[in-house]
Amino acid sequence: MVGVRAASxxxxxxxxxxxxxxxxxxPQFPTGSTFxxxxxxxxxxxxxxxxxxxxxxxxxxxxxxxSGGYVDDEDRGxxxxxxxxxxxxxxxxxxxxxxxxxxxxxxxxxxxxxxxxVRVIRGAGGDAAYSPPTGYRYDGLFRVVDHWADTGIxxxxxxxxxxxxxxxxxxxxxDAIDGVPVDRSAAVVQRLIRSTAVANGVxxxxxxxxxxxxxxxxxxxxxxxxxxxIRALGRPHNGPDAPGNVLCLCPNHHALFDAGxxxxxxGLVRDWQGNELGVLRTVPKHKLDSAQLVYHRKxxxx
Amino acid sequence: MVGVRAASxxxxxxxxxxxxxxxxxxPQFPTGSTFxxxxxxxxxxxxxxxxxxxxxxxxxxxxxxxSGGYVDDEDRGxxxxxxxxxxxxxxxxxxxxxxxxxxxxxxxxxxxxxxxxVRVIRGAGGDAAYSPPTGYRYDGLFRVVDHWADTGIxxxxxxxxxxxxxxxxxxxxxDAIDGVPVDRSAAVVQRLIRSTAVANGVxxxxxxxxxxxxxxxxxxxxxxxxxxxIRALGRPHNGPDAPGNVLCLCPNHHALFDAGxxxxxxGLVRDWQGNELGVLRTVPKHKLDSAQLVYHRKxxxx
Numbered sequence: 001m002v003g004v005r006a007a008s009x010x011x012x013x014x015x016x017x018x019x020x021x022x023x024x025x026x027p028q029f030p031t032g033s034t035f036x037x038x039x040x041x042x043x044x045x046x047x048x049x050x051x052x053x054x055x056x057x058x059x060x061x062x063x064x065x066x067s068g069g070y071v072d073d074e075d076r077g078x079x080x081x082x083x084x085x086x087x088x089x090x091x092x093x094x095x096x097x098x099x100x101x102x103x104x105x106x107x108x109x110x111x112x113x114x115x116x117x118v119r120v121i122r123g124a125g126g127d128a129a130y131s132p133p134t135g136y137r138y139d140g141l142f143r144v145v146d147h148w149a150d151t152g153i154x155x156x157x158x159x160x161x162x163x164x165x166x167x168x169x170x171x172x173x174x175d176a177i178d179g180v181p182v183d184r185s186a187a188v189v190q191r192l193i194r195s196t197a198v199a200n201g202v203x204x205x206x207x208x209x210x211x212x213x214x215x216x217x218x219x220x221x222x223x224x225x226x227x228x229x230i231r232a233l234g235r236p237h238n239g240p241d242a243p244g245n246v247l248c249l250c251p252n253h254h255a256l257f258d259a260g261x262x263x264x265x266x267g268l269v270r271d272w273q274g275n276e277l278g279v280l281r282t283v284p285k286h287k288l289d290s291a292q293l294v295y296h297r298k299x300x301x302x
Numbered sequence: 303m304v305g306v307r308a309a310s311x312x313x314x315x316x317x318x319x320x321x322x323x324x325x326x327x328x329p330q331f332p333t334g335s336t337f338x339x340x341x342x343x344x345x346x347x348x349x350x351x352x353x354x355x356x357x358x359x360x361x362x363x364x365x366x367x368x369s370g371g372y373v374d375d376e377d378r379g380x381x382x383x384x385x386x387x388x389x390x391x392x393x394x395x396x397x398x399x400x401x402x403x404x405x406x407x408x409x410x411x412x413x414x415x416x417x418x419x420v421r422v423i424r425g426a427g428g429d430a431a432y433s434p435p436t437g438y439r440y441d442g443l444f445r446v447v448d449h450w451a452d453t454g455i456x457x458x459x460x461x462x463x464x465x466x467x468x469x470x471x472x473x474x475x476x477d478a479i480d481g482v483p484v485d486r487s488a489a490v491v492q493r494l495i496r497s498t499a500v501a502n503g504v505x506x507x508x509x510x511x512x513x514x515x516x517x518x519x520x521x522x523x524x525x526x527x528x529x530x531x532i533r534a535l536g537r538p539h540n541g542p543d544a545p546g547n548v549l550c551l552c553p554n555h556h557a558l559f560d561a562g563x564x565x566x567x568x569g570l571v572r573d574w575q576g577n578e579l580g581v582l583r584t585v586p587k588h589k590l591d592s593a594q595l596v597y598h599r600k601x602x603x604x
Contacts, residue, residue, distance in 0.1 A: 302451070
């Protein structure tokens with residue numbers, strides 16, 4: 001953990017439009033950066049709201065503060081069970097009403113669905129084993145891996161989120177097993193964030209509709225689609241992590257595509273035996289890389 | 303690595319019906335068990351064919367022998383790039399014809415799709431760094447994580463399979479991060495095998511049709527469906543790994559179910575706002591545990 005001197009906080013990236021999200025790490029504030037108070041923290045852009053524990057809305061959440069504000073929080077270091085916002089008396093810190101899956105809570109659920117990383121900031125009020133002695137400290141990127149409704153200690157409904165440190169999530173076997181040392185805390189996390197950004201961009205271009213069947217899956221926290229890499233990332237395929245190598249698919253067609261059950265050629269979707277299934281849905285701004293489609297057909301389909 | 307004396311090979315589990323698959327570890331032959339030759343290996347049941355490198359057919363593959371028979375094999379210890387069977391001249395060990403995705407090759411692809419573990423046996427002819435000096439050695443369970451067609455060293459099409467040791471695949475964060483030591487090589491692998499068996503059983507009962515929409519996804523290596531745990535396994539939900547807690551779903555309805563977008567009540571499928579979407583498809587021998595369905599709705603749906 002390295003402290004960041006107050007001087008570096010001069011790089012203010014606060015923006016008026018709170019809805020524009022910045023996911024991932026801010027280069028000026030690496031893990032371990034410290035902040036005197038919520039005002040300094042907000043000014044840094046690492047966690048922009050002055051009071052709320054969650055920076056987010058239904059489009060996603062970019063950061064949270066863990067500082068002992070909710071009796072149901074559980075901090076285990078690499079894993080945090082975080083209580084959603086709302087229904088809380090700031091004076092007594094007890095729950096006095098049910099929480100809803102809205103605003104920041106909906107945002108954390110959305111970040112789970114999209115795979116977006118969440119910046120975690122710990123405050124001095126949190127679990128003594130993992131919190132800074134004073135002020136606030138940025139403790140790196142976490143991923144939301146689960147969320148569920150529960151009855152809290154005070155008898156009201158709360159939404160709970162399980163967040164796991166990206167440092168503790170193992171990189172895919174591709175990176176971990178061929179004896180080549182991988183700088184996990186930098187390269188792997190950066191790649192993961194870039195990959196998430198590319199995936200989100202493609203899904204947005206298609207409004208989360210499957211390019212094969214046009215289905216539009218709806219969940220309580222927004223639409224759901226998957227970004228399917230045409231030529232797989234990592235060894236041995238080494239496909240590029242770029243929009244031209246990504247399709248926006250429903251989970252069913254993602255599974256079929258990866259299993260070599262369908263392929264795309266000259267704008268048509270065919271089954272592996274060559275039968276035409278239909279036209280691939282496209283949008284003008286999403287240009288597919290046809291060399292990757294050729295690779296997919298050649299290597300995946302029998 | 304422990305050697306197993308010839309005496310223990312008296313426990314013969316060879317069966318006439320080669321199509322009846324035994325996935326996972328045979329209790330009598332733990333990792334490191336050694337065998338003098340292919341006859342002793344076949345008699346043990348760890349790898350039943352006397353000559354073929356793959357024990358399997360289109361329903362799945364239960365074991366492979368890695369012993370240097372194919373020039374395109376790559377052994378990296380925890381990871382193996384295994385060449386499929388066929389097109390190979392046993393005298394010269396060179397490829398003389400294209401391989402097809404049939405028989406044992408289709409079986410390894412099927413094992414990937416189903417998540418079934420594969421027993422790996424190394425023979426003295428393989429890569430010296432990882433192979434026994436003489437005879438054969440059972441080296442534990444691997445999972446098939448990828449398969450693709452490629453042009454081999456000799457210019458013919460081969461099917462390649464990437465297998466990764468189960469010991470090297472990390473258990474989910476649930477098991478790895480709360481400070482409780484986990485006996486990976488025993489408990490985790492056993493749980494994984496049991497979980498796979500329960501999942502396969504439920505999918506078979508429903509003939510791989512989605513219980514929500516009835517869709518039947520077909521791939522070059524057979525039907526594809528997913529086993530969705532109604533109440534999630536592991537902390538904090540701790541759902542039982544039993545057929546009554548599993549639904550057979552297509553990937554789309556699996557995603558919607560996990561996201562709390564749909565729930566099941568009194569045999570009906572509803573969206574999270576209570577709108578009726580249809581009747582859950584059932585089969586008499588698959589009894590669902592209604593307490594788990596209540597848990598799912600209560601904790602997943604807003």
